[in-house]
Amino acid sequence: MKWSYMDHWRSPSPNGPIDQWQTYDSMDRFLKQVAAVGYDAIDTFDHRYFTIIDQYGSVANYQEFVQERGLERIVNTFHAAAYDQRNYAPHIASTHDNILEDFRVTMDRWSGIQLDNIIVMPATLYYDMEPVTEDKIKTTAELWNKVGAITLDAGVKLTCHHEFFCGIQSKEELDTFYAYTDPALVNLFVDTAQHCIASVDPVEFYEKYADRVTGFHFKDTRHQDLVGDYRRRPDAELMGTTTPRWFHEMGDEGGLVDFEAFMRAVVRNGYDGWLSVEHDKANKLGGDHAESTAIARWYAKNVLEKVAREEAAK
Amino acid sequence: MTWKRWSYMDHWITGTPQGPRQPTFNRNHTERYLRQLETLGFTGFDTFGFTLPIYASLYGSVPAFERALQDHGFVGLTGVFAAYPYATDFAAPHRRETHDRIFADFERTAAAVDGLAVENVIVMPTNTYFQVEPVTDETIKITAELWNRVGAMLAPRGLNLTCHFEFWGAIRTEDELALFFEHTDPELVGFFCDTAQHTIAGVDPLALFRRYRDRCRGFHFKDTQRVDDFDAYRTAPDAELMATGVPRWFYEMGTPEGLVDFPALMREILDSGFDGWLTVEHDKADLGGGNFAEATAVAKWYIDNVLDSVRGGAA
Amino acid sequence: MSGFRYSYALNQWRQSPTSFVRLEDHERAFKTLSVSGFRAVELWAGTGRWSNLGRPEHLRLNYGSSAGFVGRLAECGIDAVSSLTWDPSAPAAEEGFDLRSTSRPADHARILAAVDPYLDLLTELGCDRIVVRATEPAGRIGADLDVGAVASVLERIGSAAKDRGVRLAADIDCLSPLRDAAGIASLLDSTDPDLVDLSLSTADLVVAGEDPVAIARRHVDRIGHVHLKDSHFVDSENAYLLPGAEVDMLQGNAGRRIERWFFEFGSEAGLVDAAAVLGVLGESDYSGWVVLESDQSPEPATSAMLNAWYLTHIAAAGFRAAARTEEPAR
Numbered sequence: 001m002k003w004s005y006m007d008h009w010r011s012p013s014p015n016g017p018i019d020q021w022q023t024y025d026s027m028d029r030f031l032k033q034v035a036a037v038g039y040d041a042i043d044t045f046d047h048r049y050f051t052i053i054d055q056y057g058s059v060a061n062y063q064e065f066v067q068e069r070g071l072e073r074i075v076n077t078f079h080a081a082a083y084d085q086r087n088y089a090p091h092i093a094s095t096h097d098n099i100l101e102d103f104r105v106t107m108d109r110w111s112g113i114q115l116d117n118i119i120v121m122p123a124t125l126y127y128d129m130e131p132v133t134e135d136k137i138k139t140t141a142e143l144w145n146k147v148g149a150i151t152l153d154a155g156v157k158l159t160c161h162h163e164f165f166c167g168i169q170s171k172e173e174l175d176t177f178y179a180y181t182d183p184a185l186v187n188l189f190v191d192t193a194q195h196c197i198a199s200v201d202p203v204e205f206y207e208k209y210a211d212r213v214t215g216f217h218f219k220d221t222r223h224q225d226l227v228g229d230y231r232r233r234p235d236a237e238l239m240g241t242t243t244p245r246w247f248h249e250m251g252d253e254g255g256l257v258d259f260e261a262f263m264r265a266v267v268r269n270g271y272d273g274w275l276s277v278e279h280d281k282a283n284k285l286g287g288d289h290a291e292s293t294a295i296a297r298w299y300a301k302n303v304l305e306k307v308a309r310e311e312a313a314k
Numbered sequence: 315m316t317w318k319r320w321s322y323m324d325h326w327i328t329g330t331p332q333g334p335r336q337p338t339f340n341r342n343h344t345e346r347y348l349r350q351l352e353t354l355g356f357t358g359f360d361t362f363g364f365t366l367p368i369y370a371s372l373y374g375s376v377p378a379f380e381r382a383l384q385d386h387g388f389v390g391l392t393g394v395f396a397a398y399p400y401a402t403d404f405a406a407p408h409r410r411e412t413h414d415r416i417f418a419d420f421e422r423t424a425a426a427v428d429g430l431a432v433e434n435v436i437v438m439p440t441n442t443y444f445q446v447e448p449v450t451d452e453t454i455k456i457t458a459e460l461w462n463r464v465g466a467m468l469a470p471r472g473l474n475l476t477c478h479f480e481f482w483g484a485i486r487t488e489d490e491l492a493l494f495f496e497h498t499d500p501e502l503v504g505f506f507c508d509t510a511q512h513t514i515a516g517v518d519p520l521a522l523f524r525r526y527r528d529r530c531r532g533f534h535f536k537d538t539q540r541v542d543d544f545d546a547y548r549t550a551p552d553a554e555l556m557a558t559g560v561p562r563w564f565y566e567m568g569t570p571e572g573l574v575d576f577p578a579l580m581r582e583i584l585d586s587g588f589d590g591w592l593t594v595e596h597d598k599a600d601l602g603g604g605n606f607a608e609a610t611a612v613a614k615w616y617i618d619n620v621l622d623s624v625r626g627g628a629a
Numbered sequence: 630m631s632g633f634r635y636s637y638a639l640n641q642w643r644q645s646p647t648s649f650v651r652l653e654d655h656e657r658a659f660k661t662l663s664v665s666g667f668r669a670v671e672l673w674a675g676t677g678r679w680s681n682l683g684r685p686e687h688l689r690l691n692y693g694s695s696a697g698f699v700g701r702l703a704e705c706g707i708d709a710v711s712s713l714t715w716d717p718s719a720p721a722a723e724e725g726f727d728l729r730s731t732s733r734p735a736d737h738a739r740i741l742a743a744v745d746p747y748l749d750l751l752t753e754l755g756c757d758r759i760v761v762r763a764t765e766p767a768g769r770i771g772a773d774l775d776v777g778a779v780a781s782v783l784e785r786i787g788s789a790a791k792d793r794g795v796r797l798a799a800d801i802d803c804l805s806p807l808r809d810a811a812g813i814a815s816l817l818d819s820t821d822p823d824l825v826d827l828s829l830s831t832a833d834l835v836v837a838g839e840d841p842v843a844i845a846r847r848h849v850d851r852i853g854h855v856h857l858k859d860s861h862f863v864d865s866e867n868a869y870l871l872p873g874a875e876v877d878m879l880q881g882n883a884g885r886r887i888e889r890w891f892f893e894f895g896s897e898a899g900l901v902d903a904a905a906v907l908g909v910l911g912e913s914d915y916s917g918w919v920v921l922e923s924d925q926s927p928e929p930a931t932s933a934m935l936n937a938w939y940l941t942h943i944a945a946a947g948f949r950a951a952a953r954t955e956e957p958a959r
Binding site for chain 1 (some may be wrong): 657706
């Protein structure tokens with residue numbers, strides 16, 4: 001069972017909170033902390049490419065920097081696109097050529113290392129897509145089938161991560177999307193908190209599509225969105241009225257995700273890939289990324305791995 | 315009307331290379347703190363008795379620290395807060411055998427502020443509730459004896475002894491307060507109205523002010539979002555930081571969901587003829603990612619933009 | 630070959646008076662340390678209801694009993710309380726803010742009375758080490774330190790401790806008038822090795838201008854405790870003699886305005902050779918604790934994780950192996 005840590009990080013500096021990409025020193029400290037508590041690898045965002053080229057010369061060089069600090073490799077990259085209905089919107093067919101070209105360029109940029117997955121949010125923000133219709137989802141699916149072919153050519157799986165505020169987030173929308181996408185080309189990346197917020201049970205959802213799942217973000221939430229925050233303009237993650245902080249680390253006392261049940265399902269389905277931990281915006285309300293990362297790894301080691309062994313022994 | 319006498323109670327945490335610390339971390343941080351308060355327009359400064367030696371160490375003496383305050387536009391050191399939150403063999407106001415020792419502490423405090431601008435010596439009159447209970451008429455009367463005695467010592471020195479009641483202290487209900495004030499001399503033992511503490515304890519601070527206006531010597535203006543309706547006041551060893559489910563009780567004025575009606579209180583103050591200091595306090599404002607500087611600025615914004623518009627005579 | 634164990638000091642989690650009070654905050658620190666590979670923690674004595682791991686009565690009140698505390702630690706993956714640090718000269722409300730000095734014989738009886746509740750606590754916690762600050766800062770004592778008086782009270786505390794199965798290690802910090810090699814030697818020469826050990830504090834030695842490796846070699850037979858931390862600076866101007874050195878020197882109020890002296894391992898400016906110190910201990914019979922610290926760090930969790938990384942990859946290949954590998958109790 002191997003754990004990877006997804007990129008999100010803030011630490012204090014004399015200039016205020018910074019992320020790990022500010023300097024070599026901040027990256028060095030980040031990677032050492034992740035390694036020290038027992039993660040085996042990291043995930044990142046592919047828009048980090050430009051910083052990587054500036055600071056490390058190449059993606060392969062950066063991965064070496066990672067490896068020198070005791071981590072195995074970079075497992076996944078998240079393609080955080082800036083969706084724009086004029087030129088970059090999966091449900092608008094006229095923008096597809098632009099998107100396909102973006103993925104050809106991206107895969108070329110990252111060809112220096114072997115990634116497992118490139119992760120995407122497969123739809124625009126909900127309010128940019130609504131009314132969400134079957135036709136729009138079908139158009140969206142057609143795009144990702146084509147993108148999946150491009151990434152697979154590069155040896156990388158395309159996998160979809162559904163934010164609670166994106167245009168494909170309800171159970172019905174998800175079912176429609178996966179019905180129209182090719183299982184050989186379009187995979188699923190289950191973010192436990194995001195689905196929970198969207199009132200989709202992550203365990204049931206995972207069980208249903210287990211054979212298409214190529215990864216996870218293990219993170220928790222204390223809230224479901226029951227007031228339509230998923231449609232909030234301009235931003236749902238930071239400006240929702242439900243809470244100023246949606247995401248918490250695993251093991252959180254008020255957390256809604258049943259991680260033990262989730263882990264049992266992961267084992268039952270024979271999943272043998274990487275497990276990613278994410279702490280998106282963990283510094284809100286006085287939180288601390290470093291501590292959250294340690295606590296989550298503690299929970300993985302002392303609770304989930306034990307559950308996994310029990311389940312495997314059945 | 316614009317109230318001229320706003321003071322700031324000395325709670326503050328700031329970022330240092332060693333993490334979040336009090337401004338007394340060193341003189342540079344203290345100076346930065348005073349500049350921020352000066353910018354916001356506070357002219358009074360209240361501090362804790364136990365902080366006086368630290369300021370003396372940083373500035374050479376307590377009077378030298380007061381001169382530094384005056385350089386920043388303050389009239390000086392206006393109040394000193396003293397407390398024995400935890401009952402020990404040495405300090406327990408409901409136990410007579412500790413009174414001499416407490417009295418001696420206040421003689422030292424009075425000496426330390428002799429000749430300064432200090433008007434109020436604010437005291438937490440009891441220990442934690444859970445250490446005193448059962449709270450009886452007897453415990454309250456013994457406590458009253460102590461503060462009458464301390465008040466009589468302070469009054470000739472031009473210092474008002476005034477009592478500030480925590481929601482977790484051993485005098486907290488309306489009846490307990492009434493009994494305490496009945497047994498203390500109005501000339502020697504004042505009332506200090508902390509808007510949040512009383513609200514948490516389920517006592518209306520406005521009604522208290524109306525009742526004890528003649529002996530009210532000052533206020534802590536702070537807010538809360540929560541009434542203690544689950545006996546949190548008895549939490550051992552501490553109710554302010556360790557109450558189940560409530561990591562933070564206190565907020566600055568103007569907080570959403572705040573329970574204190576500050577404009578109504580302000581109107582009452584204007585009508586009453588009270589002419590003392592109104593003090594802004596932000597106890598533990600850093601909890602949950604809060605920030606003292608910002609909380610203080612937001613509270614002063616509320617004063618300048620909301621409370622200053624309040625007119626008397628409308629009640 | 631020695632068989633020393635690693636522990637981590639909790640002191641820096643309490644950065645401000647109101648921090649590190651709630652039990653869930655304690656739990657987060659325990660889990661952070663456990664998953665970083667540390668299986669023991671060091672407590673520190675304090676005062677007041679918010680220093681609730683620093684007073685025996687508050688610790689028992691919070692966790693029901695000492696056993697309750699040990700049980701909670703175990704649930705978080707912490708096997709032991711390695712040690713407790715105590716400063717006899719620190720005033721505590723619970724002791725009536727008594728001002729005491731190890732150098733004043735008239736204070737010794739009160740010092741012995743004050744340590745007693747802590748020795749009881751350590752016995753209950755199954756902890757066999759108390760680390761006692763040998764003296765208050767030089768600037769407070771003045772020029773005339775009676776080393777014999779300090780030695781005498783340390784021996785008496787050591788004897789009381791020994792009766793409870795606890796050993797005393799004398800902590801000579803960078804503000805102590807005994808901070809240099811001669812001072813350390815004088816105190817050790819004046820004390821009974823059966824009652825008083827040395828707590829080797831690597832960063833404090835560096836600040837005092839001493840080589841911790843040399844001091845470790847010289848007194849290896851007297852080392853009973855180790856605080857392994859780094860410093861970037863040497864107090865070359867004797868700022869420790871300032872009357873308010875705790876603020877003037879260690880918080881940058883005067884002199885060179887250095888606002889942080891102590892650091893986690895792994896930064897370029899670090900002056901302590903941790904591997905060499907551990908090498909000296911490894912070649913000796915030392916079987917006590919090596920306690921790392923986040924002292925003065927703005928990010929205690931981060932510093933703990935970086936210290937763990939440094940031990941694992943640079944200074945102590947056996948660090949992870951030394952950490953217990955089986956699961957903690959749940």
